[in-house]
Amino acid sequence: MIATDPTSTTTSQLPQAAADTPTESGMNNEVRTRPVANKATDSSAANLDDPSFYTHRELSQLQFNIRVLEQALDDSTPLLERLKFLLIFSSNLDEFFEIRVAGLKEQIAFAREKRDADGLSPTEALAQISLIAHEQIARQYQILNEVLLPSLEKEKIRFIRRRHWTAKIKTWVRRYFKEEIEPILSPIGLDPTHPFPLLVNKSLNFIVELDGTDAFGRDSGLAIIPAPRSLPRIIKIPDEIVEDGVNYVFLSSMIHAHANDLFHGMQVKGCYQFRLTRNADLSLDPEEVDDLARALRGELVQRRFGDAVRLEVVNSCPTHLVDYLVRQFNLTQQELYLVDGPVNLTRLFSVTGLKSHPHLQFPPFTPGLPKPLLSKITNIFQLISRQDLLLYHPFESFTPVVDMLRQAAKDPNVLAIKQTLYRTGANSEIVDALVEAARNGKEVTAVIEIRARFDEESNLALAARLQAAGAVVIYGVIGFKTHAKMMLILRREGSELVRYAHLGTGNYHAGNARLYTDYSLLTSDDALCEDVAKLFGQLIGMGKILRMKKLLHAPFTLRKTLLDLIARETNNALQNKPSRIIIKVNSLTDARMIKALYKASQAGVPIDLIVRGMCCLRPGIPGVSSTITVRSVIGRFLEHSRVYYFLNAEADEQIYLSSADWMERNLDRRVETCFPLEGKRLINRVKKELETYLADNIRAWVQNSDGSYTAISPTGTQLIRNSQQSLLEKLTSVAK
CATH class of the missing domain: 3.30.870.10 (Endonuclease Chain A)
Known part of the structure; x- marks a missing residue:
């Protein structure tokens, strides 16, 4: 228990x-x-x-992640959703180390230690974080191994370990390894001409202990096998190999089983997986940046190789190899985490949406719509002009927000659209509508926050796409991230120009709108829309602070x-x-x-x-x-x-x-x-x-x-x- x-x-x-x-x-x-x-x-x-x-x-943030982990033990939650909570804990902790822990370490490294209202110094906070994180990560693997995996096996969802491989599975694994994995791997022998490689943030790697001398007389006894990100971390066993249920093997198990094949004529004494977490925060000095987009592209390359902040090693790895890795990354025992299972658990997310097991997932639902949107009136501007519409996602649909923009893109009476974009997703209907509007001759202005953490690359790509369509793209204000969620549409109605606005608590991201709770307000209120127009003016142009009638900013x-x-x-x-x-x-x-x-x-x-x-x-x-x-x-x-x-x-x-x-x-x-x-x-x-x-x-x-x-x-x-x-x-x- x-x-x-x-x-x-x-x-x-x-x-x-x-x-x-x-x-x-x-x-x-x-x-x-x-x-x-x-x-x-x-x-x-x-x-x-x-x-x-x-x-x-940071300790409070860690407590939140523990509350997330607790959901994995809740019997009233469907089993695959419980697994998802455990994986969310893992994903959250990755970012916690990449950003929060990395930030504390930077304060210490640059002698910028400061105590916040709680009185803890960064050194003291890191010590407490380490104690809690070690305990909870160990607990996470205990929950996975003793609760979730056995429960999944009862539902005929299995992750078959090497000791349980049948002859048929072994034959299939060997063929799959030879055809799909071995050609992509690039093992690196360690010696004076092959120093320890620079490993990518959060990548799966293996340290291999070897016995013997190779063709060139080298006998360092160590090698590294980086697992390319293109390889899946779990591989489904074909139904004809194991007919009962849904069965998987880990990529790590395949590499362990056939590591000898990668070092011909040498004996593999041991093969152990590990993963390094690096500082993934970006540091741009606003005073030294003349082109934010170009500077950011340069920083994104460096993110993969920031300073080491955490080392995860499988707990079967011998102590002398663990110590070697700790020294290699200039870390301490406080930053070492020995784990009882795969070091990259987030790759299990692909299992949580199994179509073959809907009973192990939350039941689907159809988001609702307010009564006015169920009327026969199809022109959304006509509806909004009569009354404000409030939506609460995901319980109520995000579609009216997208439809408002789609209609604006096609409506010959719409003259201009202004929109902020913070996180939108790779395949965004919002961006599609803005592109269509720009191509239809509307004056489209997008204020894109390209510094939205971990969405920088996709935001740069959507900025380029909008610019290619003829939209005006603004990257916000140096030194101030644009986190506001607002859309403004200018429409000619008779002899008047009428403004319509969308204001929200969440991002213009259809995927998030199905998973996050957020409010959306669709309004034509004159004063509020005027305030939104003023704020866009401040972001796009220059000028002193403008007095707002209703909006706080x-x-x-x-x-x-x-x-x-x-x-x-x-x-x-x-x-x-x-x-x-x-x-x-x-x-x-x-x-x-x-x-x-x-x-x-x-x-x-x-x-x-x-x-x-x-x-x-x-x-x-x-x-x-x-x-x-x-x-x-x-x-x-x-x-x-x-x-x-x-x-x-x-x-x-x-x-x-x-x-x-x-x-x-x-x-x-x-x-x-x-x-x-x-x-x-x-x-x-x-x-x-x-x-x-x-x-x-x-x-x-x-x-x-x-x-x-x-x-x-x-x-x-x-x-x-x-x-x-x-x-x-x-x-x-x-x-x-």
Whole structure:
């Protein structure tokens, strides 16, 4: 049996503040019944700079990844989806080391160590990260080997190890190796004229120990076999070889079995897989770049060969070879991870969508559409001119956003289209529509953020494609990533020019829209569309900050307005007026925003935070955050929407949707948008959806005052409440 996460406790051990959930009668009742008299008696004495009030951001990110790994043990989740969660943990950890750990190591290497609000130095943080990561990676392989693989075998999905190969499998493997693998491999013998090769980031490699002397008299005893990325890491055994079920062998098993064939006349004493993770962050100095696209292309080549940050070696590798690899990459034992299985688990993603086993996957669903889009009116501009349309993906379809752009591309009355692009995907319908619009003579302007991490290369390619079609392509603003999600369409209607806009919390990526939760607003509101036009003007041209009527935007007005809104709730609580704050974001790390929330809590403001990933705030601290709860929802879909709710003394509740998390980079170093919802209908709708998340007792984790998390589970006669499933059942139905 797998041990539970040591950071978890039972629900009964939760502090009272973290255990609160909205009443069944709804959020408004919750606002009135939650006590305002929680004001800290010693709040004036609390030093909000105390490091114990904060969690280190990288340690908090690691805790999120552990919550993801926990889903692999959830029996209520289909088996292949549980495997997917385990692989997502592996993929997340790769990026964590490539970016987060690499960043801490850089601070140390360049003597730029600084302590954040939590008080930890980079050296201290790396030591804690190493302890947790070693424990959880070992646990990951234990879950894979002892839980998931045996369960998959019962479902006749097998990964057959060498010791279980039948004679037929061995014959097939030998033929496959000779025909498909051996011709592509390039083993490298190590000697003074063949130094240790420069290995690509996260590539699969083998260190081979040899006995004997080759044709030239060389006897170094060591060789490296890099496995080309073109080779699949798992290979399906043909049904005629093994008739029962779906059966695979690992590429590593094939290479191990036939390593002798690669070194003729020599004896292979051992062959062991390993993988090196490198620093994959890009470093561009804005002051020294005169052509961002050209500079970025140069950096992308170097990303594959950044400084080493982690070494994974199969645990059967002899100690002297492990030590040799550690020295070769100038790493320490702290950065070494011995693993009980394949070193590149993410390649197993190809198995998780097996068409032969639909019962082991989440059931498919058809995204819903709001009632207006089910009418006989096919002109989307006519619909939007009557009322704002709000969509919540993936429960509701992303197609109306694409259709809006497609119609604009063909509509002879549309004169111009402006759009931001951060992540769009390799085969993007959005980009297809923009290309068509440009070819149809529309004035198309695309603000493309080519520095979107790990999408730089694809964004450079789509920029070239749009330019070839005649679109104007802008790479945003040096020093500020353009993370805003907005589209503006200018259309002639009679004697007037009318603007239509799309604003969202997520990227223009159809694939993500099926997996991430995000809001989309389609609007023709004059003031909001004018604000969007002004922001595009700032990005494309030059000029001073323009005054906006409704739109908040970073790095100019967003932080200040949010602090003002929090301060208003604080003052309302101090005056014994109703107050309430609900914030739903991916990450909360900004110390100034955290301090503002602490002050609001000290005044007695009930604050509920729904934070998927990093959260440096600690709830439930007496005299500091006793009225704050923090929960993280981990489910079928990646929670990605950003929503800010302020009660405003019940006089005029306000809800904002945004592209921005509450992080320093989003509020100070990115171009972000934040837009208000208007009208009771939309405000009440999103408020109820927030309430759904706050009531979740099956997919939610609550944070304790020490920064650890506890999985919530229903107790006694309490109804099971799965927020994402509830939204699926509500929003994917036709009648709404």
